[in-house]
Amino acid sequence: MSPIPRQPPSWPNSHVQYINTPRYHPSVLGPMRIFLIGGTNSAPQKTSTSFPSTSPVRIRRISEPSHPARGQNGLFAFRKIPSRSHIIDYIGEVHCQNRADSDYDLSLFRSQDGDNVGVDASAMGNEARFVNDYRGIRGKPNAVFVENRTPQGELRISIWSSTDPIKKGDEILVSYGKSWWRSRTAQFTDTIPDST
Numbered sequence: 001m002s003p004i005p006r007q008p009p010s011w012p013n014s015h016v017q018y019i020n021t022p023r024y025h026p027s028v029l030g031p032m033r034i035f036l037i038g039g040t041n042s043a044p045q046k047t048s049t050s051f052p053s054t055s056p057v058r059i060r061r062i063s064e065p066s067h068p069a070r071g072q073n074g075l076f077a078f079r080k081i082p083s084r085s086h087i088i089d090y091i092g093e094v095h096c097q098n099r100a101d102s103d104y105d106l107s108l109f110r111s112q113d114g115d116n117v118g119v120d121a122s123a124m125g126n127e128a129r130f131v132n133d134y135r136g137i138r139g140k141p142n143a144v145f146v147e148n149r150t151p152q153g154e155l156r157i158s159i160w161s162s163t164d165p166i167k168k169g170d171e172i173l174v175s176y177g178k179s180w181w182r183s184r185t186a187q188f189t190d191t192i193p194d195s196t
């Protein structure tokens with residue numbers, strides 16, 4: 001059994017378990033798991049930017065009255081982050097289930113056979129699960145979700161900075177996509193830009 005990792009600062013003292021290595025749910029069957037991990041001999045790798053090593057981000061509770069996610073948490077730059085650079089991997093439970101009710105479930109891979117693999121950070125995850133959507137906060141995202149493989153070959157979703165550097169203290173903001181918002185609430189659809 002792997003040791004329990006040390007929680008990063010401001011990790012909510014709640015039901016959410018902090019992990020810095022993906023957990024594979026039993027719904028991810030052998031061949032798919034080998035494909036995702038990148039070979040038979042590999043094991044899930046600790047993310048290189050997890051606390052306390054070199055993480056460039058911190059979790060912060062949002063108190064600004066104008067912020068649409070006030071009272072919740074967000075992800076903020078702990079130091080200046082260069083443009084087009086890796087910020088953090090999105091770590092969670094890798095699964096092949098329908099988890100439409102989760103607000104923390106990202107699509108990792110869709111096979112031609114119709115298998116959908118997701119990364120769900122609702123019950124367990126790392127700092128990346130606190131990244132908010134830019135809508136109502138700033139004009140455009142300053143970060144993007146990118147699918148990539150680790151140097152050891154494991155398929156991951158990561159958060160990367162966009163074309164501009166991110167200043168220390170700025171909130172890291174991505175686009176969840178129009179369909180994400182549409183599936184949750186009709187109130188956002190009028191303001192969602194076509195391109196995102």
Ligand SMILES: C[S@@+](CC[C@H](N)C(=O)[O-])C[C@H]1O[C@@H](n2cnc3c(N)ncnc32)[C@H](O)[C@@H]1O
Pocket residue numbers: 068069072073074103104129130131132133134135136137
């Ligand atoms: C992946 S979580 C992001 C982290 C979340 N703020 C938290 O503290 O756990 C997604 C949830 O954050 C909130 N959220 C994120 N971006 C938002 C935005 N632009 N406007 C309103 N709520 C937002 C919504 O409640 C959404 O369901």
